Amino acid sequence: MKRHILILFAFYAGLWLQAANEENIVYTNASNLQLIGKATVEGDFFHRIDTAHYQNLPLTVKQLYTYSAGLAIAFKTNSSVIKVKWRVPNKKQNANMTPIMQKGLDLYIRKDGIWQYAGVGIPQGIDSSSILAENMDESEKECLIYLPLYDEITHLEIGVSKKSYLKKMDNPFKGKIIVYGSSITQGASASRPGLAYPSQLSRSSGYQFINMGLSGNGKMELPVAKMLSQINDVDAFILDCIPNPSVDEICDRTINFIKTIRDKHTDAPIIVIQSVIREKGNFNMKICKMVKEQNRAIEDQIHILHKLGFKNLYLIKENHFLGTDHEGTVDGVHPSDLGFERMLEKIKPALAEILDIKFRK
Amino acid sequence: MKRHILILFAFYAGLWLQAANEENIVYTNASNLQLIGKATVEGDFFHRIDTAHYQNLPLTVKQLYTYSAGLAIAFKTNSSVIKVKWRVPNKKQNANMTPIMQKGLDLYIRKDGIWQYAGVGIPQGIDSSSILAENMDESEKECLIYLPLYDEITHLEIGVSKKSYLKKMDNPFKGKIIVYGSSITQGASASRPGLAYPSQLSRSSGYQFINMGLSGNGKMELPVAKMLSQINDVDAFILDCIPNPSVDEICDRTINFIKTIRDKHTDAPIIVIQSVIREKGNFNMKICKMVKEQNRAIEDQIHILHKLGFKNLYLIKENHFLGTDHEGTVDGVHPSDLGFERMLEKIKPALAEILDIKFRK
Structure with missing residues (x-):
């Protein structure tokens, strides 16, 4: 018994x-290391796009694409501790x-074949250091570190135990499924970076959903459509931006936005998602009306596009997305x-059917 | 049509x-106004207990009870806007x-008889002002404003339209169901104040669950038991503190803690809840072991108390509380x-059965 306690003590003291x-x-x-969740390989490593390359993008759009939403670093290690x-x-x-x-x-x-939460890095200011996980067994592990959803990251180092290894890993x-959208796409307000919904879709399907969410700025401007259309090897586009443009902007911009993407990507499914109902609108009559009008406007535009002969273009209609x-x-x-x-x-x-893929659970 | 637009415009301009x-x-x-969620009427209005009255409480416990977790202000108004x-x-x-x-x-x-989310007050620093809701119809509404979960509030004013009324409202x-516990009881990490779980229990049952959660400090000290035992007219005690005390503290303190409450409240149900499984422990072997030991220790202590003849004492066992x-x-x-x-x-x-109450949904 004493020996047992002694061994346990030594084990934990060692881990500590x-x-x-x-x-x-x-x-x-x-x-x-391997970066995942990025549409291209160009530009600053931790930026979502090469903002210098796309001169005509609205300034706020450029700034928001310097934020690391949806990006993650992949690697393998057998270390019992992972620091950052x-x-x-x-x-x-x-x-x-x-x-x-x-x-x-x-x-x-x-x-067990499933991506599971293992730990968070607690920010302390401009420079932070944190233990992501410790006291783990020393089997080889595939790891993903998701980066901040609402800030730029300019430097990241990953620390493992000296006696262990850290290896590069393939994506x-x-x-590549591009998800262009609003703050909700960017991740507001998941509790931690890995819970932005495009990342959840990736982990539960095995397909790479790319977070192109733009807080308050998914307004379907033409230069943004051009930038998105220049991304290569895209399997599908999801447009979840409807909370951001006004009704007039939806009417003015949707056709050109989708046409610009379709011109370069003749076969890729384009999936538009209506806006979530804003819970504010439960009492605020103005907001309630606004969201209904936005959703009606996008439905009309998709209808027009279908009439114009656009194929492989889908609308996922709001259906109590957030419950009742x-x-x-x-x-x-x-x-x-x-x-x-x-x-x-x-x-x-809806995504599973359109994209012919399976989600776990 | 023009007239219709004009009327609409005037309506919204007016609201704005x-x-x-x-x-x-x-x-x-x-x-x-009417304060709800407070165990007694003593002490500073916005403190959960009269910290000056209970001299022997640990210092951190006193400080945490100055935080307004679970408190809310109740009132009626027919204003279309509510500011704070x-x-x-x-x-x-x-x-x-x-x-x-x-x-x-x-x-x-x-x-429709159900408490529904209507808006949040966005903090801006020490002093804040915010519109909680606007553009509402002018019917009379019963309102609850939940106060900060992890800070003290020292001043609060509620603003309504000059042409409307704001009336006192009964609780x-x-x-009174006292919920003593850890940070999780206090509300970490609900996304907003009204979503701390004791408040959710209140809204869905109509019974007043009192938030006595203590971030990291639900350690079952005897002076805390004495303070809790002095609260009058308690219908039940829920002890959800097991994440905080060490195994030794659970073994040393549980019997005296519960005995102290039972001495003053001979009939009130006392319901102990095991600790949620810490997700950290999915990879961190030390944490995984610790939580299991805490939960085994409290189960043993409740078993001892039952053997000693304690009645109306219940244990709700951890059963994947947070899912899998x-x-x-x-x-x-x-x-x-x-x-x-x-x-x-x-x-x-489990609570519904023990307390013989019903929860909505």
Whole structure:
């Protein structure tokens, strides 16, 4: 019995020392590893697109594409501890999101064939360091570290135990499904980076859904359509931007936006999703009316496009995406993890059918 | 048609002007209104207990009971706009919660007999002002404004349109069910104040569940038991504190803690809830072991108490409270709204049976 306790003590003391002692940690610069969730390989490593290349994009769109929403670093390690050091600019904290989601990191590890949550990196300011996971067994693990959803990341190092290895890993996700959209697409307001819904779709299908969400700025401007159309090897486009443009903008821009993409991608399915009902509108009559009008406008535009002969163009209609109890958002607009779970339950079957893919669960 | 548009325009312009113009708003100090969710009527209006009265409480416990977790202001109004001004100290933002939840406000309105989300107050620093809801119809509405979960509130004014009224309202919830517990009880990490689980239990049952959660400090100290035992007219005690005490503390303190409450409350049900499984423990072997040991220890203690003849003492056993996909937390410890929904699905049936009450849904 005593011996048993002694062995246990030594085991835990060992684990503790190993985790605590920075001397036993070797860091690797993440920019030498596999980046996933990026539409192209161009531009700054941690930016979603090469903002310098697309001069005509609206300024805010450019800025938002420097945010690392949906990006993740993939690698393999047998280390019992995974640490991180990272840098984000000194951007103001948003009231409707956690600092972990806005500026933090989120580790997933594949276990029994399924990507599972393993730990978060707690942001401390401009420069942060954090233990993502510790006291793990020393089997080889496939790891994904999701990057901040609402900030730029300018530097990231991943630390593992000196006596272990950290290996490059191929992108575990197949293909490229572009998800252009609003703040909701970008991830507001998941509780942590890995829970933005395009990333959830990737993990549960094995296909790579690319987060091209633009907080408040998914307004279907023509230069954005041109940029999206220039992405190569796209399997499908999902347009989940309807909360952002006004009714007039929807009427003025939808046809050109979709035509621009279709001209370059003749066969790729284009899937438009109506706006989630804003819970604010449960009491605010003006908001209630606005969302209904946006959804009617996009439906009309898709109808026109179908009449014009556009094929492989789909509309997923709002159908209580966030449930019926009005509890799915943090602020009456942005889904919480609960709202996203409900939304995915509604959207996954439609996507599965259109894209002919399967989602786990 | 033109006339129709003109009328609509005038209507919305009117609503906008009304909301925007501070001159048309009359403010009422919330401390003159009905406070709900407080165990006693003593002490500072916005503190959960009279911390000056209970000298022997651990210092951190006293401090945490100055936080307004679970408290709400009830009133009636027929105003189409509800505004708020409030003050919180300059406490650091926690990484695993939204500013709205930590320092913000959360409005619910009773509609069709059900309390429904209506709007949040966005914190801006020490002093904040915010529109909770606007563009509403002018029917009389019963309102609840939930106060910050992780900060003290020192001042709150509620503003309604000059041409409307704001009336006192009786406490809409019956009785008093004390929920003593950890950070999870206090509300970490719901996305907004009204989603702390004791408040959800209140709204869905009509009974008043009192939030006595103590972030990291639900450690079952004897002075805390004495304080809880002195609360009058308690219908039941729920102890959801097991994540906080060590195994040794559980073994040393449980019997005295429960005996102290039972001595003063001879008939009230005492319901102990095992700790949620920490998702951190999915990979962290040490955490995994710790939670299992805590849950085994509390089960043993309840068994001893039953053998000693304690009646009306219940244990709700952990049964995948947060689901099985490891996605129910923000940080591997604290449930998100998704985690809380899953937890309540598991806990409500047990509470309903023991307390002989019904929960909606």
